Amino acid sequence: MTDRDIYLPVAAQPSVSTLVGLSQLAEVEGYERVWLPETWGRDAVTTLTSIASGTDRVGVGTSLLNVYSRSPALIGQTAATLQEASDGRLRVGVGPSGPRVIEGWHGASFERPLRRTRETIDIVKRVLSGDSVEYDGDVFELSGYRLRSEPPDPAPPIDAGGLGPKAVELAGRFADGWHALLCTAEGMEDRLADFDRGAELGDRDRAGQRVTFSVPCCALEDRERARDLSRQHLAFYVGGMGTYYRDALARQGYEETATEVFEQWNGGDRETAIAAVGDDLLDALAVAGTPEECRDRIGRFEGIDGVDALNVSFPRGAERADIEATMDTLAP
Template sequence: MTVRDVYLPVAAQPSVETLIEMSQRAEDLGYERVWLPETWGRDAITTLTSIAKDTETVGIGTSILNVYSRSPALIGQTAATLQEVAEGRLRVGLGPSGPIVVEGWHGVSFERPLRQTREVLDIVKQVLSGETVDYDGDIFQLSGFRLRCDPPDPVPPVDAGGMGPKSVELAGRFADGWHALMLTTDGIRERLDDFETGGEMGDRDRSAQRVTLSLPCCALDDRETARQLTRQHVAFYVGGMGTFYRDALARQGYEETAYEISQQWASGEQEAAIDAISDELLDEIAVAGTPDECLDRLERFEAIDGVDAINVSFPRAADRETIDATMDVLAP
């Protein structure tokens, strides 16, 4: 059975308390987990610690911590500590993010993202095991240390984000799950094949892994407002966040549209970039419209074999009222 999670807003919120209140609402509505992205606003760990202290049953997770701005050992220490604070409710999401954030914000070279992700996954899992970490990788060499506190019990699962075939294969081979986003119904099925291939290479138990698909969602009585907010969201990622989302969309049969969005956005023609997203594409990559429409479309994504969780996310420009209304409509 596919579960429903909440992807807390990526856009800046008025306060940490706002994010706590959203998480409490998600808990009351029966969502399984709240995920928090980390970009260039509030850090995920401090915020999730606050959420963990002010909730009781809802799971928490990082989606995603990038694998460049913290050392692998520090990510492991942080996950162990947050799991303790959350009393076993943590799930970790890691990934490379992209060069715009890694280089432009953190000042770190965005090199060998697949290898970096693989080695960080390996080391974080070793740290969380409580055993001495001895690791001789291409990028990282560690030896002689182990957690000086008790290891977390249970050990939190460690997932990986990925969009391209090789990164998704890596998630299937080395991680406990995969975070998918900006994928059409056909696109997610193609990448699921890569995830399964990776799992076979790593001799993984697929039943113990989780595939979480993040979907931009906006359910309002005002249909056109809901769809326009969601169009703006998709256009920003495809046009304004480097080449990853553009290339992912192009791989899924929308190459002409992906490059038009990217070119219009780069030329400062944001409205033209938004208008380039057809109704067909919007419905293939998001859930937007009236409450009844959104419930029907969400069920279509939930019916995809291999998707274990749907992460209800929100348009960047959505206000608190819109977020609350969408969360209420799509509650489990």
């Protein structure tokens, strides 16, 4: 059975207490886990600590911590602390993000993202074991680092994000799970084959790994508002977040549309970029419309063989009332 999770709003909310409140609502409504991105809003660690303190049962997770702005040892130390603070409810997601974020926002060089992600996962797992870390990699060399607190028992699982075939294969080979987004149902099936191949290469127990699929959702009585918000959200990611999402969409058979959205957005014509996300593409990537429509359409994504959790996410422009209405409609 596929779990339903919540991907907390990527856009900055009025306060930390807003995010805690949404997490409490998710707990009451039976969602399995709340995931928090770390982009230009509040940092994930402080916020998840508050969420863990304000909830009792719902799982918490990072989706994703990038592997450039924190060292692997610090990510391991942070994971151990958050696992303690949440009474064992943590799942950690890491990934390289993209040049727009890493170079533009963090001032770091976006070099060797796949290798850096792999080595980060290796080191974080060693830190969480409680043993002294001796590591001689291509990107990182560590010697003598060890937790001075008791290692978490159990250690939190470490997932990886990625959209390209090699990145997804890496997640299957080295991580405990994979986080996917901006995939059509057909595109998701292709990437799941990459993940399964990675699990086989890494001699991993595929049944013990977890695939979490984030799908933009907006279920409102005002159908056009729900669809307009979702269309704007998709255009922003394809057009405004560098080439990462554009290329992912092109790989799934939408190269012409992805190119048009990207060029119009970056040329300053946001309205034309948004309009280029037609109804067929909108419905291929998102669940948007009336509550009745959304309850019916979410099954198309949830029923994909190999997906363990469907992550209900929200358009960037959604207001608190839109988010809560969508959570209510799609509550498990």
